[in-house]
Amino acid sequence: MLHILRQIAKCGIKTEPAPPAGDEMVVAARLQESILRTLGRALTIRHVDAGSCNGCELEIHALANPYYNIEGLGIKFVASPRHADLLLVTGPVSKHMAIALQRTYDATPDPKLVVAVGDCGCTGGIFGESYASLGRVANVIPVDVEIPGCPPAPSALLAGILAAITAAAARP
Amino acid sequence: MDLSRLGFATAALASAIPARRCPVNAMGLLASCRVAWEQGARLVALWGSDDRDRDRGYTLHVVVRDADGLVMFEHTLPNAESMYPDLSIVFPAANRMQRATFDLVGIASEAEDQRPWVWQASWPIDCYPLRRDFEALPKWQPGQEDYAFVRVEGDGVHEIPVGPVHAGIIEPGHFRFQVVGEKVLRLEERLGFVHKGIEKRFEAMAAATGHRLAGRVSGDSTVAYALAYSQALEAMTETPPPDRALWLRALALERERIANHLGDLGYLGNDGGFAFGLSQFSRLKEGVLRTNLALFGHRLAMDYVMPGGVALDFPHEVRSAVLDECDLLEREVSVLRDIYDEHDGLQDRFRLCGIVAPELAAKLGLTGLAGRASGQAHDLRVDFPAAPYDTLGLRTMSSQAGDVAARVALRFDELGESLRLVREIVARLPEGEVRTELPEPDSYRKGLGCVEGWRGAVLVALECGPGGTIRRCHPHDPSWTNWPVLEHAVIGNIVPDFPLINKSFNLSYSGQDL
Numbered sequence: 001m002l003h004i005l006r007q008i009a010k011c012g013i014k015t016e017p018a019p020p021a022g023d024e025m026v027v028a029a030r031l032q033e034s035i036l037r038t039l040g041r042a043l044t045i046r047h048v049d050a051g052s053c054n055g056c057e058l059e060i061h062a063l064a065n066p067y068y069n070i071e072g073l074g075i076k077f078v079a080s081p082r083h084a085d086l087l088l089v090t091g092p093v094s095k096h097m098a099i100a101l102q103r104t105y106d107a108t109p110d111p112k113l114v115v116a117v118g119d120c121g122c123t124g125g126i127f128g129e130s131y132a133s134l135g136r137v138a139n140v141i142p143v144d145v146e147i148p149g150c151p152p153a154p155s156a157l158l159a160g161i162l163a164a165i166t167a168a169a170a171r172p
Numbered sequence: 173m174d175l176s177r178l179g180f181a182t183a184a185l186a187s188a189i190p191a192r193r194c195p196v197n198a199m200g201l202l203a204s205c206r207v208a209w210e211q212g213a214r215l216v217a218l219w220g221s222d223d224r225d226r227d228r229g230y231t232l233h234v235v236v237r238d239a240d241g242l243v244m245f246e247h248t249l250p251n252a253e254s255m256y257p258d259l260s261i262v263f264p265a266a267n268r269m270q271r272a273t274f275d276l277v278g279i280a281s282e283a284e285d286q287r288p289w290v291w292q293a294s295w296p297i298d299c300y301p302l303r304r305d306f307e308a309l310p311k312w313q314p315g316q317e318d319y320a321f322v323r324v325e326g327d328g329v330h331e332i333p334v335g336p337v338h339a340g341i342i343e344p345g346h347f348r349f350q351v352v353g354e355k356v357l358r359l360e361e362r363l364g365f366v367h368k369g370i371e372k373r374f375e376a377m378a379a380a381t382g383h384r385l386a387g388r389v390s391g392d393s394t395v396a397y398a399l400a401y402s403q404a405l406e407a408m409t410e411t412p413p414p415d416r417a418l419w420l421r422a423l424a425l426e427r428e429r430i431a432n433h434l435g436d437l438g439y440l441g442n443d444g445g446f447a448f449g450l451s452q453f454s455r456l457k458e459g460v461l462r463t464n465l466a467l468f469g470h471r472l473a474m475d476y477v478m479p480g481g482v483a484l485d486f487p488h489e490v491r492s493a494v495l496d497e498c499d500l501l502e503r504e505v506s507v508l509r510d511i512y513d514e515h516d517g518l519q520d521r522f523r524l525c526g527i528v529a530p531e532l533a534a535k536l537g538l539t540g541l542a543g544r545a546s547g548q549a550h551d552l553r554v555d556f557p558a559a560p561y562d563t564l565g566l567r568t569m570s571s572q573a574g575d576v577a578a579r580v581a582l583r584f585d586e587l588g589e590s591l592r593l594v595r596e597i598v599a600r601l602p603e604g605e606v607r608t609e610l611p612e613p614d615s616y617r618k619g620l621g622c623v624e625g626w627r628g629a630v631l632v633a634l635e636c637g638p639g640g641t642i643r644r645c646h647p648h649d650p651s652w653t654n655w656p657v658l659e660h661a662v663i664g665n666i667v668p669d670f671p672l673i674n675k676s677f678n679l680s681y682s683g684q685d686l
Contacts, residue, residue, distance in 0.1 A: 003511050004448055014455055047341045051366045053682045055391025055472060060341050061435070062461070065454035079339035094685075095294035096365045097344060098314035100336050126385055131301050131308035132294065132369035151391065153471060 014066040018073055021166045022159030025145050042074040043165055046084035046108065050101045050140075051133060052091030056118040056151040060088065068154045075161065081105075086113040086164060089141075092120040092127040093134040105141045113164050115145045117157065122146040173211050173238045178203055182243065186410070186619035188403035189556040190241030193618070201247045202257040205234065213238035214537045214550075215263035216622075217631050217648035218270065220277035222303045223248075226616070230279045232256050233646070235620070235631065236263075241556060242620060244633075249279050258283035265537045265653040276302040276371065290364045290685070293317040301372050302644075321360050324350040329357065332667065336365045340671075343681035347670075354666040359659045367685040374645035379405055379613055379636050382645060383478050386632060389647045390683030391472065395421075395428040396625030397647060398477040400632035403621030405479045408613045408636065416604040417481035418559045423597045424473045424482070426590040429626035430501070431460045431472075433583045433590075436678050440580055441512065443672040444521040452508055456501060463497055466490045481607030491598060498595045502588065509584050522577035526661040526673030529574055538657045540628015540650040542677050545582045546574035552624035564596055579676040586626075612640040627651065627680065649683030 047060060063070040064077075078084050081104045093101055105112070116137035119125040124135030137143050147160035175182065180200055182192035196204050205215075213236040221231050229250040236243050247256055258281045259266040270281040271289035278300035280286065291297060293315030300306060324331075329352055336344035346362040374385060386401035387394040399421055406413060413421075434457040441449020461471040468476040469484050476483050512518055528538060530547030538546055549570035553561045569585045571578040613619075613636040621632040628650025637643035658677050662670055 003507070003514070007452065007507060007511065008448070011452070011455065048337055049343045049366065051368045052343070053388040053391040054343055054680065055388065055394065055474065057341055057343065058392060058435070058472065062454070062458060064450075065458045066451050067455070067458050077341060081337075091366065092368055094366050094368045095314040096292045096367055097336065098294075099316055100344065100365070104337055126388055127368045127370070127373060130369040130372060131306070131312070132367050132372075134314070150388075150474065151472070 011066075015069040015072060016067055018068075018162065019155045019159045021162035022147070022156065023163050025147055025160045025163050043086055043161070044076050044078045044084050045086045045088050045161070046078055046081045046104065047088045048090070048101055048104050050089050050091045050097040050137065051094030051127070052118065052120065056090040056121075059151045059154050059157060060090070060117070062154040063157055068158060070158065073158075081107040082109065084108050085111055086115060086161070088115050088117055088161070089137045090117045090121055092124045092129075093137055093140045095132055095134060098134055098140055101140055113145075114141055114143045115147060115160055115164050116143045117147050117160075118152060119148055119150045122148050125150065173208055173213055173236075173240055173243055175204055175207060178207060180204060185242075185244055186404075186407035186617065187242060187622065188407055188558060188620070189552065189622050191244065191620050192241070193244045193246060195246045195248070198247065198256055201232075201234070201245055202259065202262070204245055205236070205259050205262045208236045208238065208243065209262050211238060213243070214539065215259075215265050215653065216242065216629065217633070217646065217652070218259065218266055218273065219633070219646040219648070220273040220279050220302070221635070221644045222277060225304055230277060232273070232279065233633065234259065235633070237629075239555070242622065244620070252278050255280050255282050257281065260285075263537060264535070265656060268656065269652060276300060278303060287320055288317070290367050291317070292364055292367075301369065306372075319362055321348050321362070322358070324358050328352050345681050349667060349670070351667055354668070356662050356665055356667060356670070359662050359670075361655055361659060363655065363681060364685050366682045370686045371644075371646060374642045377642050379634070379640050379642050380479060380610065382634070382642050384475055386645075386647055387474050387477075389686065390649055390680040391474075392432055392680065393428065393625045393627060393630060393649075393683065394472055394474045395424045395477055396623045396630040397632065398475070399425060400621035400623040400630045401634065401645075401647070402477055402479045403623065404619040404632050404634040405610060405613060407621070408617045408619035408634065409610050411480065411608060411610050413481040413608055414605040415559065415602045417606045419597050419601050420482045420486060420606060421477050422560050423594060424468060424476055425623065425625070426593045426597070427460065427464060427467075428473065429590045430587060430594070431457055431464070432626040433587045434460065436675065437508075437580065437583055437587075439675050440522075440576070440672070441518065443675050444518045446515060446518050449508070449512065449518075452504075456504055459497065460501075463490065463494060467494065478607070480610045481605070483607075485606045486601060494598055495595060498591045502591055505584065505587060512580070519577065521669070521672060522580055523575060525576040525669050526665060526676060527573075527575045528657055528661050530572055532660060533574065533657070536657045536660065537653045539653050541582060541586070541626065542579060542654050542657070543628065544568065544570040545578040547572045552622060552629055560597060560600075564593055566593070576672055576676040616643070625650070627678070628654070647683075647686070649680050651679040651681075651684045654679050655684060
């Protein structure tokens with residue numbers, strides 16, 4: 001136990017300040033201000049891998065490390081779409097995941113925000129559209145924010161997620 | 173491997189490690205596999221290709237590996253009606269590869285198990301995507317298939333279906349548990365959900381750019397795949413990259429191993445109920461990724477390895493930072509290892525959990541890191557050392573225990589060895605160019621690349637067409653052989669231990685779904 005406490009004390013706090021919201025990533029701002037007031041900056045996210053190469057997943061994992069400390073911003077990953085405000089979707093949508101993605105979307109309560117992650121999520125990426133791939137996430141479910149990158153760095157992910165919950169408030 | 177008593181001749185095959193090709197007939201295919209098995213060979217990969225445009229019907233490729241290197245058996249099927257012998261009776265891991273080969277190319281084995289593996293009703297069952305005359309129609313909608321899971325019946329037996337969308341931040345796949353109380357009687361995996369047509373996509377690409385797609389077969393092994401692809405193309409064009417590039421590639425490969433092992437050690441602690449481990453190891457991993465950005469221009473080193481060499485030269489200004497980082501990691505990991513070892517709660521979860529005994533591992537062909545934790549002491553970097561590994565004095569580390577604790581301990585051991593390699597590579601980096609131009613590859617020539625990634629051996633088989641195009645490319649992940657072994661590893665364990673056992677293997681979905 002002493003070992004553990006000593007290691008914790010030695011490490012100190014590594015968390016860095018969060019980046020500003022990446023408003024340029026917003027493709028559809030549809031959050032009402034009233035909902036935003038209720039949500040504040042507390043947000044629950046359900047991640048869906050709809051066909052990714054798992055590169056984006058590595059960077060989403062990194063959001064939870066002490067440097068980005070996403071939970072410290074009031075943002076939490078949850079195990080069910082029914083508990084989620086926002087879906088974080090990676091990959092070109094493989095045909096085999098299309099139905100599962102649609103069902104996950106249907107099971108998500110309002111405000112049902114959708115953030116498409118990575119070049120594949122935004123455009124279909126290197127895999128494109130084919131017999132097995134439906135391409136970008138917006139081809140299957142409505143998308144609010146797109147975060148490009150292969151994979152996007154954690155700071156870009158954070159900026160995109162923050163954009164999804166703050167951009168609407170700035171609009172008249 | 174001695175195939176002389178079967179009367180089959182072998183010929184040299186372009187490859188980074190010793191490899192031969194061996195054309196065989198149907199009876200010879202099964203007999204050769206048996207002889208290979210008896211001589212200690214293991215199945216690496218099996219795939220098909222459509223060669224009707226060259227009046228050669230279909231070709232089945234089977235790659236096995238033994239102490240002498242790789243052997244690729246090539247069996248020609250004159251038409252789709254002719255079948256080839258079921259090789260899963262020799263190599264159990266062939267089962268899913270044979271089924272996937274049928275789904276994609278339409279050539280069948282004589283096996284009893286003819287259930288689809290990749291196909292999930294999103295295209296007609298009698299259309300085969302990897303045939304050259306295949307054309308996708310826009311009217312084909314995503315479908316759903318009623319997969320014939322094996323049923324278990326009896327008093328108190330019930331089923332737990334999980335997935336494809338899982339509760340954590342992981343890739344999709346379906347697991348069907350049959351349990352009594354909390355105890356797992358049987359697990360059956362259903363994968364293929366992230367099948368996105370990678371092999372077909374390769375055929376629309378120029379050989380010189382294929383490494384970018386190869387590097388996205390499984391993002392956590394992007395260096396290993398891009399390297400295996402580049403090796404295949406360089407072997408075919410007989411153009412070795414400059415020495416400096418070989419050393420820089422090894423640097424990227426070892427740093428990929430370090431980053432993944434750090435990540436896994438954190439998550440293994442977390443899945444054992446020890447969140448401290450996750451925050452500590454994920455902190456260290458983040459440091460490695462940030463240094464990668466300075467070293468390779470990318471946190472995961474994507475697109476760093478390319479045919480002919482590497483994309484960027486070593487930036488001298490970060491040299492001392494890289495060496496300091498090795499010291500820091502060595503110190504920190506040693507403290508954390510002591511903490512893990514002394515933590516009774518954690519060890520209670522790790523030990524005797526998810527055991528794969530060495531005999532079973534050998535029979536099923538368990539490979540890579542998980543294989544070494546179950547007595548399968550093979551490592552391409554040691555068995556067939558190419559520069560720079562031939563001068564770095566690497567040892568194969570292994571264990572006979574085969575439980576989660578062994579897979580954790582092996583990650584610690586390999587992490588230490590990789591840190592030593594990084595230090596050696598940086599200290600002894602040869603001068604010179606980092607890239608050379610490759611000539612256009614000859615049409616219809618085949619080549620193999622094979623790399624010991626952090627998870628195990630990654631194989632890329634490449635065949636080029638006229639004008640520097642890719643005619644066929646089959647990237648093969650070690651997860652193909654290890655997924656079926658996971659089904660055995662969980663038998664008799666309790667359901668809540670599954671995430672821990674699964675994480676201790678940490679297999680790729682994308683890498684096997686393609």
